[in-house]
Amino acid sequence: LMVMHNCEYVATASTAFMEDFYAKLDKAIEAAKRGMAFIHVFSPCPTGWRFPPSKLIEVARKAVESNMVPLWEYSSQEGRIQFTHPVDNPLPVEAYLSLMGKYRHLDKEQLAHIQKGTDQRIERLRKFAGNQGEQAVEKAKKSQIA
Structure with missing residues (x-):
């Protein structure tokens, strides 16, 4: 959504990958000099999600690592989304969800449904990231014709 609103910089980050987060903060600070920058930070809640701190x-x-929270960034200067921590062999979502008490009630069918949704979302994001180059070429061709 933020990418589609012409933000200068958009990224996702996680408290488990602090070097990635710090690098994105530096980029966001620079981008904010030109326009809006947005970082969505994933930080689990031990109390609400029922797991030990x-x-x-x-x-x-x-x-x-299960692709439920993919790490990526977008810069308007580069004009594309890129994954900053690509996960080629993801863990099953059950490996993540089983750590938390708030998901202990899920049965195999529900976990399979969540896995399918996660797989579909990451594939959609990969396609979106991959198609950007092709779309830029097409846009450039059209502007040369006009």
């Missing part, structure tokens, strides 16, 4: 980084990491 000592598992916070593990929960955050498995959210990314």
